[in-house]
Amino acid sequence: MITSERIFIVAGAVLSVLLQVLVAPHIALFGGMAFPNVIVVFTMLVAVTRPAQFNPILPFVLGLVFDLISGGPVGAMAFSLTVFSVVTALFVSRMSNDTSFVEIISLAIGLLLVELTYGVFLMLFGYPVDFLGALAYRVVPCFLYDFFLGAVLYPLVSRFLKTSNAQLMGFGQLR
Amino acid sequence: MPMNSQQNGSAFARRILFIVLLVAALALATVYGREGQEGPIHSVQNAVIGVTGQVAAVSAGLGGATAAAGNVVDNTLADEQTLTALREQNEELRRRLAEADEYRQEAERLQELLNMKKTSYVAGLTAHIVGRSANAWDQSITIDLGSADGVESGMTVMGAYGVIGQVVGVREHQSTVRLLTDPNSGAAVMVQSSRANGIVRGSVNGLLYLEDLDEDQIPEVGDVVVTSGLGGSYQSGLIVGTIVSVDKTATNSTGSIVVSPNDSASMLEEVIVVFYAPDEGAKERAEAEAEEVKKAEEEARKAEEEKALREQIYGSNDDPYSSYTDYGYGTDYGYGTNNGYGTDYGYAQAY
Numbered sequence: 228m229i230t231s232e233r234i235f236i237v238a239g240a241v242l243s244v245l246l247q248v249l250v251a252p253h254i255a256l257f258g259g260m261a262f263p264n265v266i267v268v269f270t271m272l273v274a275v276t277r278p279a280q281f282n283p284i285l286p287f288v289l290g291l292v293f294d295l296i297s298g299g300p301v302g303a304m305a306f307s308l309t310v311f312s313v314v315t316a317l318f319v320s321r322m323s324n325d326t327s328f329v330e331i332i333s334l335a336i337g338l339l340l341v342e343l344t345y346g347v348f349l350m351l352f353g354y355p356v357d358f359l360g361a362l363a364y365r366v367v368p369c370f371l372y373d374f375f376l377g378a379v380l381y382p383l384v385s386r387f388l389k390t391s392n393a394q395l396m397g398f399g400q401l402r
Numbered sequence: 403m404p405m406n407s408q409q410n411g412s413a414f415a416r417r418i419l420f421i422v423l424l425v426a427a428l429a430l431a432t433v434y435g436r437e438g439q440e441g442p443i444h445s446v447q448n449a450v451i452g453v454t455g456q457v458a459a460v461s462a463g464l465g466g467a468t469a470a471a472g473n474v475v476d477n478t479l480a481d482e483q484t485l486t487a488l489r490e491q492n493e494e495l496r497r498r499l500a501e502a503d504e505y506r507q508e509a510e511r512l513q514e515l516l517n518m519k520k521t522s523y524v525a526g527l528t529a530h531i532v533g534r535s536a537n538a539w540d541q542s543i544t545i546d547l548g549s550a551d552g553v554e555s556g557m558t559v560m561g562a563y564g565v566i567g568q569v570v571g572v573r574e575h576q577s578t579v580r581l582l583t584d585p586n587s588g589a590a591v592m593v594q595s596s597r598a599n600g601i602v603r604g605s606v607n608g609l610l611y612l613e614d615l616d617e618d619q620i621p622e623v624g625d626v627v628v629t630s631g632l633g634g635s636y637q638s639g640l641i642v643g644t645i646v647s648v649d650k651t652a653t654n655s656t657g658s659i660v661v662s663p664n665d666s667a668s669m670l671e672e673v674i675v676v677f678y679a680p681d682e683g684a685k686e687r688a689e690a691e692a693e694e695v696k697k698a699e700e701e702a703r704k705a706e707e708e709k710a711l712r713e714q715i716y717g718s719n720d721d722p723y724s725s726y727t728d729y730g731y732g733t734d735y736g737y738g739t740n741n742g743y744g745t746d747y748g749y750a751q752a753y
Contacts, residue, residue, distance in 0.1 A: 248454045252534035258583075258608040258668065262538030283416065287423040291430075295450040297537035298578070301443050302431030309423050349539055352435055355585045356606040364606045369538050 243269040261368035274316040281316035303348035455544040459532035514562035525678040541584035564664025590632040612659040
């Protein structure tokens with residue numbers, strides 16, 4: 228069934244891919260060390276704002292698209308994003324605590340784990356960098372940028388997805 | 403109860419889907435790691451990168467159109483009374499000024515590239531940067547020249563002041579250039595003053611490190627580093643950068659030597675793909691050629707002066723003897739033809 232929620236998610240996914248290709252390279256900081264990952268941010272936002280309905284197809288497809296457009300190992304981001312978005316959604320859902328604090332903390336942890344796992348994947352594929360170097364110069368700067376973007380976009384995504392979901396289900400709260 | 407069983411079924415299906423997707427992702431990653439550059443997943447990835455590069459190129463071109471559309475919207479929304487002729491003129495002038503400034507900057511950048519080509523004696527094509535990597539882990543750019551323009555994998559790419567990277571992927575009308583600062587990059591270089599050979603490698607912190615030097619050939623700060631051409635990966639004799647730090651206390655035998663690149667792709671919009679770089683005697687040959695051209699120009703100038711002198715002596719017409727030779731009997735413009743004797747070429751007049 229086509230709902231406004233699904234339209235929002237599909238439109239957001241397409242927009243995040245376009246932003247990743249067209250905008251992200253131009254707003255990278257510190258010589259490209261801090262690079263926004265719009266696709267990851269959007270997926271994790273959906274995971275924390277509608278955890279009960281979160282479908283693993285979304286992170287898999289978006290992760291695969293990221294792998295294809297970024298030139299990295301195909302499957303690496305698809306795996307990282309699918310694992311940690313689903314785990315984050317499960318965590319938020321199990322917490323049964325519909326507060327922004329839990330969702331934002333979950334978002335932060337999820338983003339960090341996705342960036343970290345992706346970095347480990349690249350190292351396994353022969354990327355010539357040691358773990359600490361990767362952590363200091365790629366994972367943490369990218370995570371901080373992602374989290375900043377996520378925190379800025381969270382009210383918008385949260386408001387839209389929770390409202391439309393509540394209207395769809397016919398009761399006041401998502402969970 | 404039916405609701406519960408439906409939810410349980412849905413959750414179960416989702417778990418199965420989750421596991422299947424994870425297995426699929428791992429399988430893709432494994433195949434990707436094992437197949438070569440010509441493998442099917444790499445081919446799909448290259449095709450996708452080609453498409454995104456074209457999208458990026460189109461969007462870059464749309465920048466001016468977007469600005470123009472913005473002006474139209476502004477004008478439409480403005481109060482009619484405020485749109486006086488003076489304001490329109492002002493807007494027009496501002497637009498032209500912005501355009502002129504853009505052209506001026508582009509001309510300056512291209513002039514710098516041209517100067518680099520002249521001073522380095524390299525032959526190559528100028529390319530626009532149409533895309534940049536969408537990933538922090540990959541330091542690469544996309545340029546608008548491809549196999550159709552003669553670009554091949556492995557070619558050296560330069561900015562206005564030095565080497566910035568190497569072509570690593572070629573499509574019909576686009577190519578991917580891996581920057582020197584990428585940790586996967588490595589260029590065979592030599593220190594210009596001592597001729598010591600080494601390798602410049604990119605790193606995750608964005609610096610270039612000079613490695614694999616002999617222990618007795620440690621360079622000094624300020625030494626210039628140029629490509630050596632060893633291994634054939636980069637054209638030889640092209641400037642890479644300058645040594646800015648030599649830390650002999652570092653753990654490896656030659657210490658930690660940091661090279662500051664002469665050029666940075668983050669500030670560039672155009673680059674040169676080097677098709678041919680000079681050998682050792684190229685500079686001398688080019689100077690000899692330039693000297694010959696200068697001589698020929700000098701002789702031509704003297705001939706012009708002599709001609710002008712003859713004109714002064716014999717009048718405003720051409721030298722009659724040369725007229726006879728050029729347009730006279732037996733020639734294409736000779737006597738009895740439309741252009742001949744007594745016509746525009748003035749044989750009769752000259753006599």
